[in-house]
Amino acid sequence: MVDTATSMPTSGAAAPVGHGAPDEPIERVDTGPIDISGAVFDSEALGRQLLGTWAEIRSGARKLAANPDLHRIEGLSMAEHRERVLGQLHLLVADGQVNLSFPKELGGQDNHGGNIAAFEELVSADPSLQIKAGVQWGLFAAAILHLGTERAHKAFLPGAMSLEVPGAFAMTETGHGSDVASIGTTATYDEATDEFVIHTPFRGAWKDYLGNAALHGTAAVVFAQLITRGVNHGVHAFYVPIRTAEGFLPGVGGEDDGLKGGLNGIDNGRLHFDNVRVPRINLLNRYGDVSENGTYSSSIESPGRRFFTMLGTLVQGRVSLDGAATAASAIGLQIALTYGSERRQFTAGSDTDEEVLLDYQRHQRRLIPHLATTFAQTFAHDEFLVKFDAVFSGKADTDDDRQDLETLAAALKPLSTWHALDTLQEAREACGGSGFLAENRLVGLRADLDIYATFEGDNNVLLQLVAKRLLTDYSRKFVGAEPGVLARYVVEHVAERAYNGSGLRSLAQTIGDFGRVARSVGQLRETQVQRELLTDRVETMIAEIAGRLRDARHLSKADAAAVFNSQQNELIEVARAHGELLQWEAFTRAIAAADPNNVTVLTWLRDLFGLGLIEKHLAWYLMAGRLSPRRAQAVTAYIDRLIARLRPHALDLVKAYGYTDAHVRAPIATGAERARQDEARAYYAAARASGTAPLDEKQILADRKAAEKAARKAASPKKK
Amino acid sequence: MVDTATSMPTSGAAAPVGHGAPDEPIERVDTGPIDISGAVFDSEALGRQLLGTWAEIRSGARKLAANPDLHRIEGLSMAEHRERVLGQLHLLVADGQVNLSFPKELGGQDNHGGNIAAFEELVSADPSLQIKAGVQWGLFAAAILHLGTERAHKAFLPGAMSLEVPGAFAMTETGHGSDVASIGTTATYDEATDEFVIHTPFRGAWKDYLGNAALHGTAAVVFAQLITRGVNHGVHAFYVPIRTAEGFLPGVGGEDDGLKGGLNGIDNGRLHFDNVRVPRINLLNRYGDVSENGTYSSSIESPGRRFFTMLGTLVQGRVSLDGAATAASAIGLQIALTYGSERRQFTAGSDTDEEVLLDYQRHQRRLIPHLATTFAQTFAHDEFLVKFDAVFSGKADTDDDRQDLETLAAALKPLSTWHALDTLQEAREACGGSGFLAENRLVGLRADLDIYATFEGDNNVLLQLVAKRLLTDYSRKFVGAEPGVLARYVVEHVAERAYNGSGLRSLAQTIGDFGRVARSVGQLRETQVQRELLTDRVETMIAEIAGRLRDARHLSKADAAAVFNSQQNELIEVARAHGELLQWEAFTRAIAAADPNNVTVLTWLRDLFGLGLIEKHLAWYLMAGRLSPRRAQAVTAYIDRLIARLRPHALDLVKAYGYTDAHVRAPIATGAERARQDEARAYYAAARASGTAPLDEKQILADRKAAEKAARKAASPKKK
Structure with missing residues (x-):
């Protein structure tokens, strides 16, 4: 049983001992007691750090999320759940939190980072509530704000902000999800009436999966191909009233998406338009406008860049999913680690007492690495949020900043949303039959978060975007260089596996394979060694892929596409490696910023995260000659050691997140x-x-x- | 688009070409056309083979499962769903299939394998229906049959078989799941009244998660510690009436488990007993009996063996989950592969046509290996079912046979139930938002099958049982040998990595690292090489673990337990490797038995499965010196190649399972x-x-x- 008291720092506690004594023996079988000296930690200080840059707002949002009126009630029918969530949205309006990001002159606070931090915390109350709020303020109202200009702000924002006008964000179509540029809906300008004609040409172009579309939405921001004077200027957004209390407006139709795998408190549905006319000024015209006579104009000449700029303003969805998925992971782990610390099963070393689940090595292996990843994500997310805030507040808002933000979002959101599903599933299984009961929340959270992996950009598509960016950055290094330079680079760094990096060469080769495992471990826990191993993998993989792609530019379009496709799986893997590296770097920076009492335990967690990544890709490190077989074995040996060290602290560490019984609400964990x-x-x-x-x-x-x-x-x- | 016609064998089709030309060049980037010559296959013959040993019964059960009255209706309330499933159970009785396994004299057919085959197919109708039928006939009635003797058969079986008496199988307790031996419920014999007194001593000993307990059950088979004359003889089963139309009988109480993550058509609930008295003859006394004067007797002297024998009679649950999970995987893949063959997204190699999803390398990588594993499971499952039938029909029913069957069940059920969850999740994500809609079935199937991973024995606990068996078998090899023999064996075979196996040595070392990748591939696709690689890993890991455990017998109980615990994760991994090897062997035998037209494509699938396992554990093969780095790279290169080859056939292969629209029922796939x-x-x-x-x-x-x-x-x- 974990005694919480022992893990609090005693006054005058000794300074943290960092990585511990360097020559401590590490062997595969270690039956001796685990040395946990120096592993005191200050959970209050850790809790403050985990709350991040907008700690106060986040704490406030947690207080709000603890309100039973906002909680999910298990077993409601879909209709009841939808009704309840709509009511909860009105409570959010009364609270005011949801309008943090809007301009001060409209009653907001221009606080972009804080807004997202607060929004994320709603996940503990009910993910349906969170996502329906996201539809209303993060998508519908945010599109009016970011894609519209003053005329739209004045006309449409007050209703959207106050929920007087519940709105749908009509971007996705049944036939087009992540490929937004190819949607089929058209908005054709009719000079004769000064109107746009919104039209759905075929079934696949129906708008689909839209929150607020099935029941509650009275307007929608509709994305459509803007056509004027016979030219298609690409996707633009239009404000379109769709429904009154009496039902759909003329020309508008739709369907209910019906029951889903989760998030059933949201009325997702479909919309279609049969030559529906809206005034010209309903075009949200910040990045593209049409004059009365039908002339198109835009501040961004390139249609491609214009499209990505418009979509880029909507990145906050991805930002917030990264944070919400991480919060849900922490809550899931708190449930499983609490249960694992209390539930007993099988006697092993005793005649009378059954063992606590978390004392089993396998149980530790199943849960504690997930905790390390969750911490990494928390720290990476806070940096991500700071970057987001800088861009959206205008503090650092260059094209490069926006592109970096996009890439960060595309790298982190897939990792954290998948991690949440893995974590909640492992937590559910670790709680056995109890984990399957709805009252213990794990199954519901997992079901709700399932769609996070494919909405706001399919995870695989997002990772491919990251990979393309990495390839672009890589090839920029060689702009102007003769073809031979690139080829030589690839050969030297990759093909012959003759790696010339500083620390790694010695790790793989100089120190022979005959030393004790302990010496290998000593190296693996060096921050710089982990960094080089993780960085090297990203750089080498990109260089390899670039090498394989380098002749594709001379091929026909179809052949070039085939070559690119032959690298797609590898591209997605390198993007994942890049995202993992970003998380590791953020974790490492967080250690530097941590309370001195917490450095030891955070370093163990960071090492577990970093070495876990290396273990996962161990075959790569071996094939690439970066780790010798003996050294590679030390990775797993040290991971076992770290997990044993962290076991007595695991529950306290997850509790440092500060989620109370009102957030956790699982009987088995309370x-x-x-x-x-x-x-x-x-x-x-x-x-x-x-x-x-x-x-x-x-x-x-x-x-x-x-x-x-x-x-x-x-x-x-x-x-x- | 796949043209089904092209993959049917033309009359006089050339004989299959086996592995294809041996010196075919395999390079990482292969932009040339994929050679699919010889890849005709006879889907009718394949379909027959996939149906397995009880093909006719299985086909009959499919016909039954196609009946809309048995289908799940999405969106029912829990109460409505439970009521519907109870009604469906009566339809099953009318059909007769559910009583196949019972004795002929009681109206059954003594057909054990066929019964399970038929039962498994119900999963396509509604897993709730399947599992509730499993509770009634596979657990409640089967316990009366296998643990009871004639007196119980006569008294209790007719009502159980006819569903006149819906029954609960009251084994699991809130505080004891997989550790059945430690349940808290007691059954104390009272000589004075010739009765057993069933009693629940504390909250953790409440029976829990029992289907039929919340609402419909009027009796239960209750497992309890049998106590007579002051001695606890361990867990035995008792037939206990629990409820009438008016509610619980005196002394019996319970609760509804309420909403669950899935299977909400089943009324799972809790039961507790306050000194409830049942006649002595309600003891199911096949393996242990109490006479009127309180004397205990048993045909099995060892209490441990007696317990495992009793539990062993209930193995059919695990058998059927293995088959049902595999069937659900096939259906999930049919949905995703159909959608992936029709849905288009992004233009790549063309100006006008968007690509079909399944033409993307990543999409192939996500789905086609799952198909290979599903095939492996199907073939392994049929052998498993034959073994089960042999034991239960008495054709081959020695102690060893029963133990082998138990081990097989403990190895295969975890792999296939986890695989189903992975497959259904990947399929769901591969269908994007459409995959999240309940109407497309993937989320519902996954939610229902979630609990398969922890019921009928927690997957991790089962794999640990397998590992213990492997350790026992291993140590038997050295019975009577001097201690040095075992130590030397370990040193020679493991510790120094000086592997002396025949084929592997040359694979790793003799053929240098400088050959073409193609030559490595040539070796990797040899059946014998795959077998040796897979077998070697299991044997080496067991030998290593045995080496680490060999001194534990001299330690105190607590210290020995700690040493064992330090190997737990590795033990579970070796059990998994053992199960995977069993699946691979079954697949290989299935190729030998296949229609000649199907050998080529099945060999590709088997190679994909086998090399996929090797790729997953590639780091182990590298660290153990079994594969050189260059050779290891060939594994992934050949997998890429195999997937590209299989891509044109993937949809036809999954369709060979024979599930029709009436089983699939997902609009996106029909x-x-x-x-x-x-x-x-x-x-x-x-x-x-x-x-x-x-x-x-x-x-x-x-x-x-x-x-x-x-x-x-x-x-x-x-x-x-």
Whole structure:
């Protein structure tokens, strides 16, 4: 049982010992006691750090999310759940938090980072509430704000902000999700009436999966191909009223998406338009406009750049999913680690006491690395949020800044949303049948978060965007260089595996394979060594792919596409490696900024995260000659060691996030299991003490055999 | 688009070419056409083989499962769903299939394998229906059959078989799942009244998660510690009436488990007993009995063996989950592969046509290896079912047979249930937003199958059982040998990595690292090489672990437990490797038994499965010196190649399972997506043909730039 008190710093606690003594023996089988000296940590200080840059706003949002009126009630019908969530949105309006990001002159606070931080915390109340709020303020209202100009702000924002006009964000079509540029809906300018005609040409161009579309939305921001004077200027957004209390407006139609795998508090649905007319000024015209006479104009000449700029203003969805997925992971781990610290099963080292689940090595292996990744994501997310705030507040808003932000979003959102699904599933399984009960929340959170992996950009598509950016950056290094330079670079760095990096060469080769595993471990826990290993993999993979792609530019379009396609899987893997490196770097910076009392335990967690990445890709490091076989074995040995060290702190570490029973709300993690175990153990202890408990047949047989053996021995004393 | 016709064998088709030409060049980047000669296959013959040993019964069960009255209706409330499933159970009784396994004299057919085959197919109708039927006939009635003797068969089986008595299987307790031996419920014999007193001593000993317990069950088979004359003889089963139409019988209480993550058509609940009395003859007394005067007797002296024998009779749950999980995986893949073959997104190699999803390398990588694993599971499952039938029919029913069957169940059920979750999740994501809609079934199947990973034995606990068996078998090899023999074996085979196996040594070392990748591939696709690589890993890991454990027997109980615990993660991994090897062997035997027309494509699939396992554990093969780095690279290169080869056949291969639209029932996989795509493409083709389509701004700009460039060129003709 973890004693929380022991992990709090005593006054005058010794300074942290960093990585611990460097020559500590690490062997595969270590039956001795785990040295946890120096592993005190200050959970209050850690909690403050985990709250991040907008700590106060985040704490406020947690307070709001603790309100039972905002909580999900399990077992509601879809209709009841939708109604409840709509009501909850009005409570959010009353609270005011949801309008943090809007301009001061419209009643907002121009606080972009804080707005997202607050929004993310709603996930603990009900992901449906969170995402429906995201549809209303993060997509519908945000599109009016970012894609519209003053005329739209004045006309449409107040209703959107106050929820007087619930709105849909009509971008996705049944036939086009991540490829927004290819949507089929058209908005054709009619000079005669000064109107745009919004039209759905075929079934695949129906808008689909739109929150607020099935029931509650009375308007929508509709994305469509803007056509004027016979020219298609690409995708633009239009404000389109769709429904009154009496139902759809003329020309508008739709369907309910019906039951989904999760998020059933949101009324997702489809919309289609049969030559629906809206005034010209309903075009959200910040990046492209049409004059009365039908002339198109834009501040951005390139249609491609214009498109990406417009979409870029909507990056906050991805930002917030990264944070929400991380919060949900922490809550899931708090449930599983609490249960794992209380639930007992099987006797192993004792005749009477069953073992606590978390004392089993496998159980630790299943949960504690997920905790390390969750920490990494938390720190990476805070930096991401700071970057987002800088761009959206205008503090650092160059084209490069926006592109960096996009790439960051495309790298981090896939990793954290997948991690949440993995974590919640592992947590569910680690709680067995209890984990499958809706009341214990793991299944519901997982079901709701499932779609996070494919909405706001399919994770695989996003990672491919990251990879393309990495390739572009890579090839820029060689702009102007003769073809031979690039080829030589590839050969030297990659093809022949003759790696000339500083630390890595020695790691793989100079120190022989015959040293003790402990020496290898000593190196692997160096920050610089982990950084080089992780960085090297990204750079080498990109260089390799670039090498394979370098002749594709001379091929026909179809052949070039085939070559690129032959690298697609690898491209997505390098993007993942890049994202993981970003998380690792953020974790490392967080250690530098941490309370001195927390450096040791955070370093263990960071090492577990970093070495976990290396272990996952160990075959690559071996094939690339970056780690010798002996050294590679040390990776797993040290991970085992780190997990054993972290085990006594795991529950306290996750509790440092600060989620209370009002956020966790799983009976198995808020007292029920502890009470059951206490009662059961007291029952058996009393039975043993009473001396009236039934004897065990097994024990009787064992005693009899022992007695017979003793009797035989006594009968034939000659035999030794 | 896959043309089904092309993959059917033409009459007089050439004999299959096996692995294809041996010296075919395999390079990382292969932009040439994929050679698919010899890849005809006979899907009818393949379908027959996939149906397995009880093909007719399985087909009959499919016909039954196609009945809309048995289908899940999405969106029912929990209460409605439970009621519907209860009604469906009565339809099953009318059909008769559910009683196949019972004795002929009681109206059954003594057909154990066929019964399971039929039962598995119910998963396509509704997993709730399947599992509730499993509770009634596979657990409740089966326990009466296998643990009871004639008196119980006569008294209790007819009602259980006819569903006149819906029954719960009251084994699991809130505080004890996989550790059944430690349950807290007691059954104390009272000589005075000739009754057993069933009692729940504390909250953790409540029976929990029991289907039929919350609402419908009127009796239960209750597992409890049998106590007579002051001695606890361990867990035995008792037939206990629990409820009438008026509610619980006196002394019986319970609770509804409420909403779960899935299977909400089943009324899972809790039961507790306050000194509930049942006649002595309600003890299911096949393996242990109590006489009127309270004397305990059993045909099995060892309490441990007795317990495992009793539990072993209930292995059919694990058997059937292995099959049902595999069937659900096939259906999920049919949905995703159909959608992936029809849905288009992004243009790549063409100006007008978007690519079909399954033409993207990543999409192939996400789905096709899952198909290979599903095939492996199907073949392994059929062998498993044959073994099960042999044991339960008495054809081969020694202690060893039963133990082998248990081990097989413990190895295969975890792999296939996890695989189903992975597959259904990947399929869901591969279908994007459409995959998240309940109507497309992937989310519902996944939610229902989630619990398969932890019920009927937690997957991790089961794999640990397998590992213990492997360790026992390993140590038997050295019974009687001097201690040095074992130590020397470990040193020679493992510790020094000086592997002396026949084929592997040459694979790793003799053939140098400087050959072409193609030569490595040539070796990797040899059946014998794959077998040795897979076998070697299992044997080496076990030998290593045994080496680390060998001194533990001299330690105290607590210290020995700690040493064992330090190997737990590795033990579970070796059990997984063992299970994977069993699947691979079954696949290989299935190729030998296949229609000659199908050998080529099945061999590709088997190679993909086998090399996929090797790729997953590539770091191990590298660290253990079994594969050189260059050779290891060939693994991934050949996998890429195999996937490209299989891509044109993937949809036909999954369709060979024979699931019809009535089983699949996902609109996106039964015509809706194809219709949408056809309509959209026709619309654009007509627009292009009409010449009235709007011009594209991008194209106008590109044309203008080209014209300007041409003009500049014309103006300064000197420049080359």
